Amino acid sequence: MKFLFRCLVALSIGLSGSAAFAALNVFACMPEWSALAAEIGGDKVSVYAATTAMQDPHRIEARPSLIARARSADLVVCTGAELEIGWLPVVLDNAGNGKIRPGQPGYFEASSFVVLTGVPERLDRAMGDVHPGGNPHVHTDPRNVGLIAAALAQRMAQIDPANAAHYRQRHEAFAQRWSNAISKWERDAAPLKGVMLVQHHTYYDYLWNWLGLQAVGALEPKPGVEPTVSHMTQLVTQQQTRPAKMVVHGSYNDPRASNWFAERAKVPVVMLPATVGGTPEAKDLFSFFDDIVRRLLPAAK
C-alpha cells in the first residue's frame, strides 16, 4: 500500500514536472471561449474545447475525457451564469486540480464581465429552466466578446506572467480588428433593424438586442421545455398581429419544430451557428458573426 502510494506520488511529480515546460493549458467549456483563448494566447497556449457547436450547451455530460483534460488545465474558461451547472461541478470535483476551482485565478467566468439581461423577476421552475443570474448566452453580442477578451487577456497575463507582454500585444491587435469588424457588421446588418422573428430558444437575445431585431416569440413554451404543438399553433395565430419574418434556430437544435412553424406561418427557416464551428463557414469568432449576418439578411427581405 505504502509502496504503491509512493509510486503514484513519484509518477505524478514526474509527469506534472514535464508538463510545466509546455504552453498554458486552457480548458474552454464552450467553443467561443476556446476560439477567444486562441486569439489572445496564440502559440503560447494549448486550448482544449470541451464541447462543440452541435451540442446543446444545457445538456452536456461530465464525460471521463473532460475530467482527464481538466486535471492538467492551468485555466478554465467558461460562461458561468449557471450554464455549465449540470456538468462542470462534477468535472472540477473529480479533477483533483486546485488551480481551477471557482475563486482561483485559474477559473474564469466570462459572464461575470458583462451585464446579463433576462434576469428572472421571480425564481420558479414553473417558468422553465431559468437561470437566476440571467441569460447566459452572452457571446451572441460581439461587444460582450470584446469586454470578455480584455478580461481574459488580463487573466492570462496574471497566470502566466512570463508571457504577459505577449498576451497584451495580441489582445491589443485583436481589440483593434474586433472593433473594426463590429462597425462593419453593424453597417451590413442595418436593414435588419426592427425586423420581427420567432426563435427556437432564447439563445440569441443578446444578438437581437445588438442589431435591433425583435423576437416576438419562442418555440419553446418556457426556456428549456420542448416545443409543443399547442404553443406553436398560438405563435402561428400571432402572425396576423405580429408577423415574424423568419424562424431562427441554432445549430444544435432539432430543426423539426422550426420546420413545422415555417410551413404553417409561410416564413423561411434560418439556421444560425450556435457558436464557432456551428456551420462550415463559422471557423473563428470573426467568421461566426460574418456568417450570422450573412444568413439573416436574405430572410429579412
Next chain:
Amino acid sequence: MAFKHNALASAIALALGAALPAGAADGDIEAIRKEIKQIKDSYESRIQSLEQRLKEAEAKTERAAAQVPAAQPGQAARGGSTSSSAFNPDISVILQGAFNKREGGERHISGFFEAGEHAHSERGFTLDHSEVVMSANVDPYFRGFLNLAVADEELEVEEAWFQTLGLGRGFTVKGGRFLSGIGYQNEQHPHAWDFADNNLMYSVLFGEHLIHDGLQAKWLAPTPIFLEFGAEAARGQFFPGSDDGGDKNGAGAWAAFAHIGGDVGVSNSWRTGLSYLRARPKARHAHVDDINDVEGHTDFTGTSKAWIADFVWKWAPNGNARARNFKFQAEYFRRKESGSLLCEDNSAEGGACTGIEDAFSSKQSGWYAQGVFQFMPRWRVGLRFDQLNSGNVDFGANSAFIEGSDYKPSKTSLMLDFSPSEFSRFRFQVARDKSMEGDTDNQFSLQYIHSLGAHGAHRF
C-alpha cells in the same frame, strides 16, 4: 483631466529644476533635462492609458444603462446580498415514490444471503426513496455534502462527507460517510438509476449500494485519457461487512478501484473499471430456510472478497444527447467468502439446526447488462437482464441442516420513461422476476422522480 495631469507633470519638473544646485555643470543639466523628459513622457503615456480605461469604463456603464433595465435589480440583488442566508448550502430535494405490483410475503434471492434490508421496496403505493441533499464549500480547502434518504417510516444518513478542494496533482481525499467508488452504479443514488428498482447483482452484493464510513483517496493520472485510481478504508459495518466486524480499532473493509475512460469520435464515450472489496464481517446475521423448511438464523464470521468489472458506453449523435441517445451499461462480479458459520438452534420450532459452528465457504458470481435508448426528446425505453450464479457454497458440518442450491436467479425488466422536463420523470416498468426458486413473479411499477431546488450535476 488631461490638462490637470500635464500640469502636475510640469509642476514636478519645475520643482526638480528649482532644486538644482546653482553651480551644476552643463552636462549634468542636460542629463537631468533628459531624465525629466523621460519622466514626463512616461507620465503622459500612463495618463493616456488611464484615460483610455476610463473611457472604456464609461462606455461600459453607459451600455449597461442602455441595455434592458431589468438587468439592474438582479445585479443589485447579487452584489448586495449580505445576509447570512447567502451562505446557506445548496439544497435540493428528490421526491420519489411508486406504485408496485408484485407478489406479497417474504421474497428473497435464492442461493444468496440477504444483503441488508433494502432488497426491495414495499408493494402497493409507497414512498420508496425520497432524498434531501445539501452541499456547499466549507472554506477554500473543503467541500461538504449531506444526503438524507427518507424511506417509509425512517430517515437515513446516506452520505455525509467532506472532500478536499485543492490538494492538486490529481489527488482528492474524501472523509465521512460516502458511496464507495467501486463499480459503476454504486455511486448513483436511486433517483439516477435507469430502472425503477435495483439490479439483482447490487441487491446481493450490497442491498442497495455500498456505503462506507471512512476515508477515500483518489488519484487522477495527468493523461489525456481518463485514468483514475482510488483506495478506501472503512468501518465496514454494512453488508458484506457487519456491525460486529466494524467494532474494532482498525478498518473492517478495504476497497480499491481503477477506472479508465475516454471518447471515440464526438459521438461516443466510454468508461470501464475494475474494483476490489475486502470486508471482515463478524457474526453477520442472516436468515435461511433449513432442510425442514423452517426459518433458521445464521451468523457468519470470516472474510468476504469481491471483484467487480464495470463497463459503460454512451452514444449521442454529434455528442448532442438532447434528442436521441443510447447508453449501454454492464457489470460483472465474483465473490468469495470463507470463515465459519453458526446456525442457531431452532429445533424448538421444528427446525433442523442444532447450534453448530463450522467452516463455511462460497464462490458466487453474477452480472447484469442494460441498454437505455432515448428515441425522441423526453421519451426513453430500456431493457435490462440480470443473471446470478449461486455457485459453490460449502456449509461444512452445517450442510446436514442447510441445503445448498445451484439455482441461477435471473430477472428481465423492460421500462419506458417520460420526462416532462429535466426535473421530472415518470416511469413504467414490467419485469419477470425469477430470482426466487420455484416462484416466478410478474411485476410492474409506476414510478415518479421529481427534483426540486438547486440544480444538481450528474456524474457520467
